Amino acid sequence: MMELDEKVIIVEGTTDKRKVRDIIKEPIEIICTNGTISITKMDELIDELFERDVYILVDADDAGEKLRKQFKREFPEAEHLYIDRMYKEVAAAPEYHLASVLIGANIDVHKEYLGKRMI
Template identity: 65%
Template sequence: MMMVEKTIIVEGSSDRKRVAQIVQEPIEIICTNGTIGVSRLDELVDELFERDVYILVDADASGEKLRRQFMRELPHARHLYIDRGYKEVASAPHRHLAGILMSADIDVRGEYLQKEGAQT
């Protein structure tokens, strides 16, 4: 079995599906279902201690609260931000998410980077 070294933490299952469509490398996508309890957070901290962790949450109050929790508990995690105009990861355009993921050195499927009529 191949060791997965990267983990993306998202809020909802629709976020997980959206990100999974775009990512091309083996990556674990953990869903917090909006909030996360202290015991689950402790488990995650232990599990993710030696991995590259990316936090990709909604641009809203609950997303910011979750982000603050992770900043405290997983200080090595890299925070990825969607454009506030989209509010939710699940409703952000694939191309927007692909660009964010790619800028974090995550391998994405090429078809999500193309824009009609633009040079890539």
Template identity: 65%
Template structure:
């Protein structure tokens, strides 16, 4: 079974479900549950070495804190941003999340565009 080349890191389970719902290609979606330990980050870094990594976290204080931590640990990752009016990935409309993913060259289900 071929491994997926793209990995999206999100905060929570509902974020993961939202990304999975709108995406049109197989993605590895990693849930940090809002925080992530250094040892867990080290594990990720090894498995993410040759993959395209995208970080999609909430547009709030905890999301920005996590984003800063991930920027340090995964400097090659691409950062995706939802509009601040939605605050949370899970709360953003499907079409908005689809547009964010699409702009990052991640295939999405075309019914959301």
């Protein structure tokens, strides 16, 4: 039987998944919803992720907020991570910003992404 990662991050798109995967240093499963999620798929996810630490990291736009509300309603145990609204999308947020959001949730990140702020 395959060993499951203790932590799971749920993102919207594959670009978000790649960007987050490059920043994190610990083994974390990253699940992509492709922007929406059906009630059936949500129920499957809840069953599958029941005893794991789940983090929701979605875009700061209308579609992301709709998805976030759905997760808050259906999966209240999940921890919600927020990017600054000025970036709108996880994929558009700078790596240093995503790294600081992830560190704030006790997720280990590669140190080269910290403090790499471009002025």
